[in-house]
Amino acid sequence: MSDANIAKQVETPMVVETPPQPRRSARHRVLRGELLLLDNDEPTNYAEAMMDPDSEKWQSAMRSEIDSMGDNQVWNLVDSPDGVRPIECKWIFKKKKDIDGNVHVYKTRLVAKCFRQVQGIDYDETLSPIVMLKSIRMILALAAYFDYEI
DSSP states (O other), X not given: OOHHHHHHHHHSOOXXXXXXXXXXXXXXXXXXXXXXXXXXXXOSSHHHHHHSTTHHHHHHHHHHHHHHXXXXXXXXXXXXXXXXXXXXXXXXXXXXXXXXXXXXXEEEEEEEOGGGOOBTTTBSOOOOOOOOHHHHHHHHHHHHHTTOOO
């Protein structure tokens, strides 16, 4: 090898590409069947909530959520029609803490997994009710003109 070739090799640095690291959730990890909760120490699903030391408080919160839905008549229980797949649901668990970091409320929500629906099979059309700002202004102007209570 000549001195010129050696100099070129020394001057041009080699670029080594490293593969990107896989994205991992910082929230929780399951290792060999054991559960390790990180960050906010909130369960991510029903099974984790029942393994939690505060499982009785989570059950009480879930009972309260179901009772609230019944009192507010959120849904009517009906038989599923033939060939229709019901929408699944999931529990969301949150711990409400005070300024000192002490848990004062165990909060749960039952949410529908609507993202699993398929257009044309589970639904045909969508509706999103939106109020126009002009309509609100007109109603407020009429209420002010006629001295109505809002």
